[in-house]
Amino acid sequence: MSAVQHPSWCFLPECSVNEAGHGTHISSPALVPDPDPGAFMHLELRLMQGAPEGTRLFDVRLVFIQLDPDDDAEPVEFPLSAEMALGLAEQIQRMSAFAGWEDAR
Numbered sequence: 001m002s003a004v005q006h007p008s009w010c011f012l013p014e015c016s017v018n019e020a021g022h023g024t025h026i027s028s029p030a031l032v033p034d035p036d037p038g039a040f041m042h043l044e045l046r047l048m049q050g051a052p053e054g055t056r057l058f059d060v061r062l063v064f065i066q067l068d069p070d071d072d073a074e075p076v077e078f079p080l081s082a083e084m085a086l087g088l089a090e091q092i093q094r095m096s097a098f099a100g101w102e103d104a105r
């Protein structure tokens with residue numbers, strides 16, 4: 001049996017690919033914070049790739065910041081295909097340029 005090959009971006013502690021080569025490679029999250037000091041959520045973005053078929057996804061996760069220790073709101077997850085996510089990024093750039101919102105970053 002050959003050793004499983006992981007992509008360079010794979011975060012091994014969370015990768016689920018087994019010795020038979022089945023599972024999902026996953027990256028560590030990139031954080032997209034909300035600059036509002038009163039923000040109650042942030043976004044996390046991860047790369048995911050199925051194995052061995054190789055379906056590529058961007059996993060967008062909306063994470064709620066706990067304001068109350070008893071508050072256990074679950075993250076909301078939007079797995080987007082690589083094609084959809086890149087199309088979304090292109091549309092966001094196009095629309096922000098159209099609106100003159102490039103200074104919002």
Ligand SMILES: [Zn+2]
Pocket residue numbers: 005006007010011012015016017024025026
């Ligand atoms: Zn992996």
